[in-house]
Amino acid sequence: MNHYMKESIDQFKEAHLNKARFLIKCPDQPGIVAAISEFLYNHDANIIASDQYTINPEGGQFFMRVEFECPDLNTKAATLEAEFQPIATQFDMDWKLLYVSQLKNMAIFVSNEPHCLLELLWEYQSGDLMANIALVISNHESSRETVEALGIPFYYIPANKSIRKEVEKKQLELMETYQIDLIILARYMQILTSDFVDKYKSQIINIHHSFLPAFVGAKPYERAYQRGVKMIGATSHYVTNDLDEGPIIEQDIGRVDHRDNSKDMKKIGQTIERTVLAKAVKWHLDDRIIVHDNKTIVF
């Protein structure tokens, strides 16, 4: 990490030292918001932002994200968590308390096309992507120079279908070593085994180069061209064991016309891909996403 980025990150941590976020999911019933807001008030915490959503208001599922500021959060964290547990139990909550100044450790996997990786590195350098990019793994050497120039470790791990287990073993060791919280598949063209995926549930974000569910699978731009569509798109989603079927985080599209062949579509699409992936990553880092069934709630 170079000096400028280190300074930017230190400033961010300092500025957000007393900030945290609850992400909560539980069966809906009266009194949840009252209980949470009273809890925070009683612990001298001031709510900065609060979002909630209920599926089927009566008897349905309740979701909430609350961001708050609390003096001396550092020293109070353990107490807060312990004292929130009875409320969580009472309402049968699936919950997390996330501290804004504790940056997530992020790994980026990339293959030959660098545009999504470059976008993430750009945002990182600009101070707009607040994570600790711990390492980049690629099955090609081509991005090494760019990555290492930023002081980020680069691991070249050749990969193909026949050596998948072995490759993933190395990758998983690195995930352990760097204590990775979030894995970004920035156009990584290898399929992960279910063993790998299960270890990082809702922690692996992929970018697919079509507006899913159109063009699931390989070569979407070629197929878009064959079909004669008038718009192409990209989709960021959490990875599950069903290829391209995981919970969608964000999608966007761009216009094409009869003049665009599949190569043109690919160029147009790359701009969409990098924007859509960067949004999804930022929302995840901001703890804005709750996964429910096979969908995302993005607050």
Add this chain to the structure above:
Amino acid sequence: MNHYMKESIDQFKEAHLNKARFLIKCPDQPGIVAAISEFLYNHDANIIASDQYTINPEGGQFFMRVEFECPDLNTKAATLEAEFQPIATQFDMDWKLLYVSQLKNMAIFVSNEPHCLLELLWEYQSGDLMANIALVISNHESSRETVEALGIPFYYIPANKSIRKEVEKKQLELMETYQIDLIILARYMQILTSDFVDKYKSQIINIHHSFLPAFVGAKPYERAYQRGVKMIGATSHYVTNDLDEGPIIEQDIGRVDHRDNSKDMKKIGQTIERTVLAKAVKWHLDDRIIVHDNKTIVF
């Protein structure tokens, strides 16, 4: 009002009989959300949706919209309001409690171009614009047939600069008679006096045919063509005494190119105008908008 619409409205009222919304504005301080959610919980109300926003979290301004459901709301309304008052006083709140089943009385003012009026009537007929369209006022006869076919009273009031006072006198009497809550200027090409505007602060919505603040004033499409812009737009805003300077509710744009002359731009723009106005009207009817200084918070 024809039979189908009456039925649709009755169904809506029935379905939302126990629903209401708080719109709240006050200085920020700890405990506001806790106080409101506890109040609702203690009155057996279940929060359906809640949005909040704070300008400058420390020492700033706090805004909130809470939609809730409360059994027998009808009979409890007076009690609720009375018992909320101490909380409102404690936090120095500017607040409103709005009952979803009490439809707002709406007047539409229109001149010669009917597209915005027609869009509103369309949404009304489709059951997507839940208001009581009490009357339409126009300085042209051209829309009478369309309006009266829906059973809505139509008033032809010729208008021009020299008879403005007299015209507004008639209009204000009608506003009184029909107990109007919301006035829509659906391409009404007359300027209202400050006497009129002051009586309906944040209750008059206008559609301006440019992406404000570009092309304030007359003939925006002609000026857009002269300037050679590559996109044109429309802006819906609350009317204030500064022409085209009121709080913006919604804006949108469309692309144009060198082939489009000002007449083409007008055609393209009309589709944008009607969409942008309809959105603003619906958000107002859903009590989603809080005006602060010269801006809107749209929850």
Add this chain to the structure above:
Amino acid sequence: MNHYMKESIDQFKEAHLNKARFLIKCPDQPGIVAAISEFLYNHDANIIASDQYTINPEGGQFFMRVEFECPDLNTKAATLEAEFQPIATQFDMDWKLLYVSQLKNMAIFVSNEPHCLLELLWEYQSGDLMANIALVISNHESSRETVEALGIPFYYIPANKSIRKEVEKKQLELMETYQIDLIILARYMQILTSDFVDKYKSQIINIHHSFLPAFVGAKPYERAYQRGVKMIGATSHYVTNDLDEGPIIEQDIGRVDHRDNSKDMKKIGQTIERTVLAKAVKWHLDDRIIVHDNKTIVF
């Protein structure tokens, strides 16, 4: 047809009496543009607009649309066509000469949801859709009043899978009687037989309520909701015997989020559907579309 529309149409015809358009498709080779433009120049025609496109410039397919103005076109039409034939033969052209003042006879088929029909009627009334809407056919009575109010014949033909042949026999007779050039399926929820489709190749435009090829077939909004997409769309296309697989003319999308259930998506989608269909119809009426293989070239 009411008086106002008749006047508007007469004005249009008068203004475009001397205008026509070539739509041309042929194998690419040098000299095509020179031959066509020389031909027009020699017949005193002035080119107003010209678009061309070549797939694979060398040895590929050439497409062209030329709009021109020619004094006394009326009396010269037969000569023009006869004298163009040798050029067409020389270059092996698939060609049409279309006279702008000869409005196309259009039939609209609709089922229960009227929004697309209403949009087309709206554009028609505004003078923006220059066709002769000869009749509306529906398997529901619900739109009769609206259609007949504009002086357009309305035919109620109940339809279901088991009586398809019989239904289509009646419909085809009406197509003959009214000499229909273009059929719009404005959310007509019956499948046409291949006999019907083959008679009107590239003359039937459908609107499908998804961004094809996503959600081919029934209930796209329900399936979009189930999949958790972040955008929904609509697609207008020419009808072929492969359901929802015909050449795409236009597509557009709108954003949705976790708060939108399938009913909300349907509402949001209806606005997209009507816009996308109206664009496709106008482009067809303007002779802007050439179908090639299973794609459209839209000039």
Add this chain to the structure above:
Amino acid sequence: MNHYMKESIDQFKEAHLNKARFLIKCPDQPGIVAAISEFLYNHDANIIASDQYTINPEGGQFFMRVEFECPDLNTKAATLEAEFQPIATQFDMDWKLLYVSQLKNMAIFVSNEPHCLLELLWEYQSGDLMANIALVISNHESSRETVEALGIPFYYIPANKSIRKEVEKKQLELMETYQIDLIILARYMQILTSDFVDKYKSQIINIHHSFLPAFVGAKPYERAYQRGVKMIGATSHYVTNDLDEGPIIEQDIGRVDHRDNSKDMKKIGQTIERTVLAKAVKWHLDDRIIVHDNKTIVF
């Protein structure tokens, strides 16, 4: 220039060795297209793409862009130009013949914010921006490393209002030395004198960080925030002596809401700025733009 880019450029030149484009502007009259296409046919040139536009078809202005392929263009260029002159004279044409393989020499001026510069360098590296980036000039040192890493000369020329003449003298010398065809102001925050601007008419492209004509001048994001707009934009235009009043090439916008302060708007805006500038630069390099009065025709 590094090895990879050199190779990519050499391939491009090789592939387009026989391609050229006419850009033509003249009074409209019959026979122009015929004359041009016959000329090309007689010189064994095959038209690849052709666009034309006429303002006021009768007695108006005619514009055309024709891209063609001609064997041995290299050796025939002088002849082609000489033999086209009589046609140009006959129709009173303002014309250019541009050879695709002769890359334009481009200078980029930048101040402290690097995002637009970085976007252009990115496109350049990806082989999507086919120009010879001859040098970068900045009044800050901050981008030196990035620029020089690509083998592009970087000149630090401190600048402020009081030394403008002297600064421009140095800059103009560099423009001469490098035989610059196109100057990009990639967020260069100094105003150019009319002496400078007059030397490079329709050859200087600027990016302004608002949807002009809204927020002409300084600090558009701050003013957008003050006004409470719901969308912000960016505009690329040729530089004239009227600040922010030159011919607009491209514009785009992004949505903002009440949660976005001027700093957020700036972040959102930077993405729009870099996209809008890159598009304008590419269109200029592809010889797609004709300037007429104070507008652009973009083919």
